[in-house]
Amino acid sequence: MALLATFNAAFAAAPLVALPFEKDVGVSSARPDPVGAGAIEIAAPRQCMGGRASPRAVVVRAADFGFSETNDNNVVAINAALAEAKRIGASRVELAPGTYRCFHGDNCKVGQTYFAINSNITIEGFTDFTFDGKGAELVFRRPPRYPIEPSWDHDGSGANFVIRNCRRVRIGNMVCDWDWRAMPLATCAKVAATHVDDADNTSYIDYELLGCGERHPYYGKIFPFQRTQPMTEDFRRFVRGPQIWHGTYEGEMGCKTLWLSPTRVRVYPFVEDPGRINWQGPNKREFSPKLNRSIVRQHKVGETYRIAHAYYGKGCFTLVSNEDFELHDIEIPSCFGHAVYVGGTQKNWRIRNMTVAPRDLRHPISSSADTIHFVRSHGNAIIDNLTVKLEQDDAINVHDRFTVAKK
Incomplete structure (x- = not known):
């Protein structure tokens, strides 16, 4: 495959590493150096010919x-x-x-x-x-x-x-x-409270939902909870920290949640809610009391996250x-x-x-x-x-x- 690419996004540069030599019966078969994609010609749409009107x-x-x-x-x-x-x-x-x-x-x-x-x-x-x-x-x-x-x-x-x-x-x-x-793909959120409980499937994180005005579009409905990623307070870049993941599939609704107010939601990570649609595959196995407690312990009040709904x-x-x-x-x-x-x-x-x-x-x-x-x-x-x-x-x-x- 030939692929030529230029980007404006900033990518971290990886250190240069020499490619290993592969030997077979004493014969060196070093991988060849990259030579580039070569010229790629892309033909333009052909124009209509002749002087008369044409469709x-x-x-x-x-x-x-x-x-x-x-x-x-x-x-x-x-x-x-x-x-x-x-x-x-x-x-x-x-x-x-x-x-x-x-x-x-x-x-x-x-x-x-x-x-x-x-x-x-x-x-x-x-x-x-x-x-x-x-x-x-x-x-x-x-x-x-x-x-x-x-x-x-x-x-x-x-x-x-x-x-x-x-x-x-x-x-x-x-x-x-x-x-x-009507249908946000993600929400900026701040951890407002956490609670770890000895009882199975009762540990939770309370999130304050930011940037959604006085009422989140999903308030009063199921709050889809597919993934979280920790971010800086200005939500311009990602940082290290705990992440919650409930699958990649279209329509996955994730774990149990409870609305506390129009801009605050309680999330029970890795706790199944029978009223939600989740793919009956490997993601379902991730519902677990042990995971519920351990991930809540890792969250701290004041941390900021992107919550993905899709x-x-x-x-x-x-x-x-x-x-x-x-x-x-x-x-x-x-x-x-x-x-x-x-x-x-x-x-x-x-x-x-x-x-x-x-x-x-x-x-x-x-x-x-x-x-x-x-x-x-x-x-x-x-x-x-x-x-x-x-x-x-x-x-x-x-x-x-x-x-x-x-x-």
Whole structure:
């Protein structure tokens, strides 16, 4: 796989370590020095030829299909514009400046699985095509899918944008964010009190929830509790300290909690609550009276933490089997899951000028999973001018595995 990358995020430099020599029957087979990725050529969309008017020269505007700042679910309008562009063979779809809601709260049931209806902006099978956001800010919100999808089986199908089987396509000039007012991905919190008890499953931590105004959006509802990470008091960076982890899966609700006030919650780490949805796998084994007591003992009043309400699942951009493709000039202040998920035979493609970072430290998470996550690809990827801050997992995670087998 060839990968060229430049970053604006600060990474700690590791000390240089000499690579070991491998010997076989007395013959030295030292690993060769890296030679770099080499040149990667990414073809641009081809322009229409000739002087006559052609459908290829037509610009389809999403506003003509209901794209509006007063519309709650602009995904429908954008998909309608894309369908029209495909029908007439147009080479371009444009959004418009402004802030647009892409909300969806309804699910349909197929077998035992719930899927959000019309929840993806789907760009599939386009050739020589441009999707220009024109500076639009798209704010997404939709509920987790159930039953919970294990992270190792995550296929990216729940993303804000699902882009498949495209050739010579450019997508860019937009902001993609999440609706924190109704469904925050994380919360800034300070330890207000702790209690360790000899009785099983009764030790707890009280958190004061910061930056959420007079009432947390989840007050009166289940408070999803997937992970905590210790942070500085200004919530600008992580520090060493105890962490609580209740799984990576979409819709995981974690341990037992109790609301004490609109901005204070009591958490019983590693104590199961039968009313919560949790994946019936390895995470369930972590519910334990011993862990409950030991983790509470490690917490001190006044410490500050990021409490994550989401981890894997959904995503912002899913890219599958595209070629000569580019994502450019995109800001992602926050997203549920990966910022970019890569699969299939994706090759000869580029990310250029992408920022994945919170605008507001009251929203202390950018991508709630790995920022850029390669599951499979055919390589030749360029990542040029990427800024990543306060993601929950790896900045870039390159698996490029062959397949996953289920026994």
